[in-house]
Amino acid sequence: GAVVSQHPSWVICKSGTSVKIECRSLDFQATTMFWYRQFPKQSLMLMATSNEGSKATYEQGVEKDKFLINHASLTLSTLTVTSAHPEDSSFYICSASVPGLLGEQFFGPGTRLTVL
Amino acid sequence: KQEVTQIPAALSVPEGENLVLNCSFTDSAIYNLQWFRQDPGKGLTSLLLIQSSQREQTSGRLNASLDKSSGRSTLYIAASQPGDSATYLCAVEGGNQFYFGTGTSLTVIP
Numbered sequence: 254g255a256v257v258s259q260h261p262s263w264v265i266c267k268s269g270t271s272v273k274i275e276c277r278s279l280d281f282q283a284t285t286m287f288w289y290r291q292f293p294k295q296s297l298m299l300m301a302t303s304n305e306g307s308k309a310t311y312e313q314g315v316e317k318d319k320f321l322i323n324h325a326s327l328t329l330s331t332l333t334v335t336s337a338h339p340e341d342s343s344f345y346i347c348s349a350s351v352p353g354l355l356g357e358q359f360f361g362p363g364t365r366l367t368v369l
Numbered sequence: 370k371q372e373v374t375q376i377p378a379a380l381s382v383p384e385g386e387n388l389v390l391n392c393s394f395t396d397s398a399i400y401n402l403q404w405f406r407q408d409p410g411k412g413l414t415s416l417l418l419i420q421s422s423q424r425e426q427t428s429g430r431l432n433a434s435l436d437k438s439s440g441r442s443t444l445y446i447a448a449s450q451p452g453d454s455a456t457y458l459c460a461v462e463g464g465n466q467f468y469f470g471t472g473t474s475l476t477v478i479p
Contacts, residue, residue, distance in 0.1 A: 287412040296403055296415035
C-alpha cells in the first residue's frame with residue numbers, strides 16, 4: 254500500500270522558536286495533503302488542506318500565519334509552526350490523498366511536538 | 370502491531386434505515402478510539418471520540434460503543450439520510466501512534 258512518512262517523529266523546542274514538520278508520500282504522487290492535530294484527550298482535528306502548487310486552505314480557528322504550509326511538490330508538504338508556544342504542543346499528523354474518485358487517504362505516523 | 374479492520378467495506382441502504390458499522394482491533398491497549406467521516410477529496414471530520422475508560426458516546430443520530438476486551442467498536446447511525454453518504458473510518462490511538470481502519474463506504478439511497 255501507499256506509504257506516507259513524517260519527520261521528525263518527535264521534537265522538543267523552546268518557546269518562540271519555529272519548527273518544521275515534513276510529510277512525504279514515498280511511492281505515489283499526492284495532489285492533496287491534509288494536516289491534522291490532536292490535543293490530549295481530544296479528537297484528531299483537521300487543520301488545513303494542502304494542494305500542490307497552491308495556497309493551503311485552513312479550517313476555521315487555525316491561524317494561517319502561525320502554521321505555514323508549503324506543498325511545493327507532489328511528494329512533499331511541510332508544516333512550519335512559527336513562534337511556537339507551549340499551547341502548540343500537540344500531536345501533528347498528515348495524510349496524503351491518492352488521486353481518484355474515492356480519494357483514499359494514507360496517514361503518516363505523526364509528529365509529537367512539545368514546546369517548553 | 371495493532372491492526373484495525375472495518376466491516377463491511379461497503380454498505381448501501383435505503384433512506385430511513387438504521388445501520389451499524391463495525392470496527393475491530395487486535396491490541397486492546399488503546400488510549401482511545403475515534404470515528405471519522407470522509408467525503409471525497411476532503412479531510413476527515415471527527416464524529417465521536419471514546420476514551421479507553423468509556424463504553425459509548427452519542428452525538429445526535431450517532432452512537433458509538435467500545436468494548437476494549439473484545440477489541441470491537443460499533444458506530445450506530447439512526448434514521449439514515451442521503452447526506453450520510455460518505456466513507457466512515459475508525460482509528461485507535463495507542464503507543465503514541467494512530468492506527469486507521471480501511472473504512473466503510475456508505476451509500477444512503479433516497
